Amino acid sequence: MFGGGLAEGTDEPLKRADLAMYQAKAAGRNAMRFFDPQMQAVVSARAALDAGLRDAVQQEQFFLLYQAQVDRLGRLTGAEALVRWQHPQRGQVPPAEFIPQAEESGLILPLGQWVLEAACTQLAEWARQPTMAHLSLAVNVSTRQFHQADFVARVLAALQLSGANPELLKLELTESLLVTHIDDVIAKMCTLKAHGVGFSLDDFGTGYSSLSYLKLLPLDQLKIDQTFVRDLLTDPNDAVIARTIVALGHSLGLKVIAEGVETAAQRDLLAGLACDAYQGYYFGRPVAAAELLNFK
Secondary structure (H helix, E strand, O other): OOOOOOOOOHHHHHHHHEEEEHHHOOOOOOOOOOOOOHHHHHHHHHHHHHHHHHHHHHHOOEEEEEEEEOOOEEEEOEEEEEEEEEEOOEEEEEEHHHHHHHHHHHHHHHHHHHHHHHHHHHHHHHHHOOOOOOOOOEOOOOOOOOOOOOOOEEEEHHHHHHOOEEEEEEEEEEHHOOOOOOOHHHHHHHHHHHHEEEEEEEOOOOOOOHHHHOOOOOOEEEEEHHHHHHHOOOOOHHHHHHHHHHHHHHOOOOOEEEEEOHHHHHHHHHOOOOOOOOOOOOOOOOOOOOHHHHOO
């Protein structure tokens, strides 16, 4: 337990005890945990990921891909901007691996700002191409990013610097954003809405937002989470939830988009529910901006 007879000072045993203590705390406290080498491996991996993220932000190792969003007739109406990390040694790092770490470390703030600015620049480039000028672009905004005191000013500055049309920018917010500081959330949304910026409520139905807040938010769109779309054809409950979200959205004057659409059968069922728009592998995987030009 204390190094297996290795000649070492007090630092290493104390570090191992510290790790075990934090494992006990993470398990709900009032618990006992023994040190395991895997604990150190996990901590070391997270530390390496954090250091890599800091370098990535400074060295601009990130890039954007775009996933098509289409209307009921299958016409391209816009895209969602998705950030990717090209690590110099590891290659592409999965977003599911680095986004949570960026959130926890606070690096989501500079990363989120870079994504916003890059997306606005892309919108401005599309505006110069007649076949792409009508496209909107959805950008995910983290709760931590949105709650920055100067978030509104940052968005407006990105739009002004790039020359992008605010009416083609759509900020995707999650329901977790609505849990606290709802008055501040509404005020920021209304200010940006007055400048033409649109809003979509992402992952709708998976969080805990109050429906009473929904009518107060200047939203344009609800997004049916892919967890409900995945089993639409086999789980009657998911079909009922999707139908309810579409009906709720339309009753509030909102458009509804379904993400994670992977088959024609899913698309057809959603169309039968009067869903307005779709996004998913059935229509196209995330691609570079140049490849989106070839969408059919």
